Amino acid sequence: MAATTVTDSGGVRIITEVIPATDPRAAQLTSGSRPSTAAGASFQVKIFRRAQPKVLGTIHIFTGIIHVCFGIILTASEHRNPSLPVASGILFWLGLLLLVSGSLLVESEKRDNILLVKTCCVINMGVILSTLVATLVHTTAITRNVPGCESNMPFQLKPEWCFNLETKMLSNGLDSIFVIFSLLEFCTAVAALAFGYDAIKQHKYTNMAL
Template sequence: MAATTVTDAGSVRIITEVIPATDPRAAQLASGSQAPAQTSFQTRGFRKAQPKTIHIFSGIVHICFGVILTMSEHKNPSLPVASGILFWLGILLLVSGSLLVESERRDSPVLVKTCCVVNVGVVLGTLVATGIHGTAIIQNMPGCGKPGPFQIRPEWCLSMNSKVLSNGLDCTMVLLGLLEFCVAVAVLAFGYDTVRQHTYSPLAL
């Protein structure tokens, strides 16, 4: 038999029940009280949602295109190449992807918060990159503006193929930037939700 005691403390009545060790409910209560102590920080939802491969792949693509375009346009660099956006956004994406991979290996609230901070930079970087590539689309190619007196336009200005190719590449980067923007926003949403749930500590009896 379980012993029950009733204690009145002001307007609160406290009922205490002592369960013997042979009672089946004792094993259930013991297993239930030990469950929260298994892991201090649950990030399973964040792990399922994190698109780490997209950020890593996008970062590699940005850096590769940055190297190729810098080598091909070293004399007359376009606006995206001159701004260096392909390099620093690519590095930022690689850092974000690496942090997401690390967050999959271990539970850490600091790591999730760091992922959120880096992805804020990714969101801002993609917005800036979209503006730069959009400006490059509507502008003439470097050196193809209105020539001054006694100046001759370069040969590449006489062919529209170069401009079409440049615009196609900028449009591709804009679409890729929109994808990265959506991915970073998703990471921020799930990361914020995970950190917010962590603030509610379970009550261990």
Template sequence: MAATVTDSGSVRIITEVIPATDSPAAQQASSSRPTAPATSSFQVHSFRRAQPKALGAIHIVTGIIHFCCGIILTVVEHEIPSITVASGVLFWLGLLLLVTGSLLVESGKRENILLVKICCIFSAGIILSTLVATIVHAKTITASLPGCEHNWPHQLREERCFNIDRKTLSNGLNLVFVIFCLLEFCTAVAALTFGYGAIKQHNYRRVVL
């Protein structure tokens, strides 16, 4: 028995094709309750309205950017790392983005409600991680350059501490990361909202012809 799901406005239509060789009793039994594949297909179809492939592509691209920038900043600031580099936020957030993005892209290809549930879990992790990352970047912006903190009134500071361009560049990079975090947060919220709605959509009205 084959089943297809079609959305027409606010009406959800599930069409089931029953072979002619089936007995009337089997037809009656099959029409009395929805089959698991049909329900799962309907739920995944509902989740795909969020365009999971596009959302996953955003996560993958931003994850790669996080990784690349993390490597560059780690090499540049290997002697006295900033808060952003020392926390490793660019690496663990980048890895989480790559994994979540790959799952979202895969969920757009397969009829698997379990994959949608996993995407929801990882999207929730992205939401929490971006909030933590935003705090880390904001802390880096408001803090002084590493090794240039004022510990006592007449402390001798290195010449690089008076380089305004270095601090401006650091603030600019962290501000860009904050914008990325906002984009990732909105993307994860969209995926989680549609995924949760798809999982909860169990009930629908059946019309048997």
């Protein structure tokens, strides 16, 4: 049974009613307060979706597959004298990171989950740092000689293929392409992080208002 208290204050009568947990009206009040929280979270996710996360995720997945495939091919062809990108393994771990980031971005297009948005922000911060490292590695590889052609001794004989300029041009071309991919991935990750941060910030304001 509900307990009712009547208080008179300054010509105003205040009636306070305490509803027990077993009262059906308590369940209605509880269920009525939930949609507002869910609606708030859904609104924040909509802010993140203005960045078109499905498109950004597709870019990361596509470039991630390219990194892994070229990593396998170059590792198999350069197993004796691996180049700097192959020796560092950057093609593999950056490719896997891009696949994870892309999958999360695509999934965030389907679910109204602010926690998923936060996870995308964390992963994309890793992508930003990784693409900067990848750019540095590929740029350094362009400035170095072809693996196996370094002159460590004054009268060291170089293999015949070291004098073929097409080998170095092909190597530089591949590294240049990966630098372009890294810049594309960097811009994509920055866009996802910017909109994700905006959504998380608005989510905090919504929680305070509630």
